[in-house]
Amino acid sequence: MQAPEQAELAHAGFPNQPPDTTTRRARSHDRWGDQQSRFAPPLSSTWGDSRSAITDRFMVVLPDLRGYGRSVCKDPARYTWAQYVEDVMWLLDHIGLSSAVLAGAGLGSTITLRTAAAYPDRVRAAVLIGVEDMEDDEAKQAEIRFLDAFAARVEADGIEAGWEPILAGFPPVVGAMVRDAIPRSDPASIVAAATIGHDRSFRSVDELATITVPTLIFPGTDPRHPTALAEEAADTLPNGQLATIPIGDDLQTAVDLARATAPAIREFLTRSVPPVISTG
Numbered sequence: 163m164q165a166p167e168q169a170e171l172a173h174a175g176f177p178n179q180p181p182d183t184t185t186r187r188a189r190s191h192d193r194w195g196d197q198q199s200r201f202a203p204p205l206s207s208t209w210g211d212s213r214s215a216i217t218d219r220f221m222v223v224l225p226d227l228r229g230y231g232r233s234v235c236k237d238p239a240r241y242t243w244a245q246y247v248e249d250v251m252w253l254l255d256h257i258g259l260s261s262a263v264l265a266g267a268g269l270g271s272t273i274t275l276r277t278a279a280a281y282p283d284r285v286r287a288a289v290l291i292g293v294e295d296m297e298d299d300e301a302k303q304a305e306i307r308f309l310d311a312f313a314a315r316v317e318a319d320g321i322e323a324g325w326e327p328i329l330a331g332f333p334p335v336v337g338a339m340v341r342d343a344i345p346r347s348d349p350a351s352i353v354a355a356a357t358i359g360h361d362r363s364f365r366s367v368d369e370l371a372t373i374t375v376p377t378l379i380f381p382g383t384d385p386r387h388p389t390a391l392a393e394e395a396a397d398t399l400p401n402g403q404l405a406t407i408p409i410g411d412d413l414q415t416a417v418d419l420a421r422a423t424a425p426a427i428r429e430f431l432t433r434s435v436p437p438v439i440s441t442g
Contacts, residue, residue, distance in 0.1 A: 216428050220263075225253055227270065229355030231343065236350040238357040246273045246358075247280050254284060263435055265289035265427070268336075268387060272363045278373045285375050287435050289427055291419075292382030292409055293392045296364045309359030317353050324352070332384050335413040342416070367394050376401045376434035380423055383410040403430065 216222065226233035228249055229241065250273065254262055261284045266274040271290040278285040297305050316324035321344045329337040364370065377399050381392035389408065396404035405426050413419050 216424070216431065220431065223253070223257065223262075227273070229348075229351040231346055232348075234348045234351050236348070236354050238354045241355055241358045242361045243272070243276050243358070243363055247277045250277045251281060251284070260284065261286050263287045263289065263431065265291075267291035268294060268382075269358075275370065275373060276363065278375050278377075279369075282374065287376040287378075287431070288373075289378045289380075289430065290392075290395075291380045291423065292387030293379060293395050294363065295386055295388060295391060296367055297362070298365065302362060306359045309356040313353045313356035316349055316356075321347055321349055321352055331386070333382075333409055333411055333413060335409065335415060335419050336384075338415050367391065367398050370395055370398045370402075371400065374400050376403070376430070378403050378405055378427065378430040378434075380405045380426075381408045383408050401434075 228235045228246060235241075250264065254260075263286050264274040264277060265288065266272070268291070271292055272294050274285075274288045274290060275293075278288055295301070312324050312328065315327075322341075325340050325344070329340060377396075379392050379396050379399075379402060381387075381389045381404065383389055387409070393404060396402040405423070407422050407426060409419070413422055
């Protein structure tokens with residue numbers, strides 16, 4: 163599970179489309195091509211401090227995921243991996259992009275991988291901060307119990323109470339981002355979002371072998387984002403690359419995270435994502 167996300171700009175009024183997706187478009191010139199390709203991370207608070215390192219070459223889009231920040235969605239039935247993927251597709255369509263580089267942390271990493279698997283022609287590359295653990299049947303049942311208990315605490319005593327017994331097991335930067343985002347989050351949406359635990363993302367890391375886009379992975383260091391899994395994922399993805407910077411206890415704030423990861427992200431994008439040349 164990842165932290166609730168900070169909203170950059172509320173975007174509403176689409177009754178037949180995901181009304182919960184919020185976006186911010188950085189006002190920067192895209193020197194790498196026309197309007198057909200952009201860097202579009204599916205998280206806002208995680209990536210907000212990184213954008214200044216890449217907006218001279220890419221337009222950055224920072225949405226709140228369904229159920230987090232100001233992307234309010236109280237319907238548990240709308241939390242599936244397939245729905246999250248379709249949210250990404252709707253967002254790209256709405257802002258007129260045929261393809262993008264996707265980036266995510268935790269939950270966002272899984273959404274990025276699922277999107278790349280489902281729509282390889284629309285994902286030019288991927289950046290993952292931590293890879294969420296993948297569950298066999300026994301581990302899946304444990305995940306359901308974990309998230310159901312989290313949701314029960316939030317429903318009974320609020321979002322802070324839901325996170326309180328969990329944060330000690332995460333790196334400090336995760337705790338800092340969670341605490342920062344709690345006041346901007348809707349408790350009913352957080353409860354509903356926890357039902358994602360009942361859906362399966364991937365059964366095995368071997369399923370990642372079908373994802374061929376260039377992928378940069380920053381390894382996690384906690385049990386929910388194990389380092390060994392990041393290493394295995396980088397080896398399994400045909401064009402996977404493991405970053406040398408782990409998400410560990412030395413990172414205290416979102417600013418620390420941005421400073422640690424932004425140089426490698428910029429280098430990866432410069433090397434792995436070719437310019438789009440407009441012909442007309």
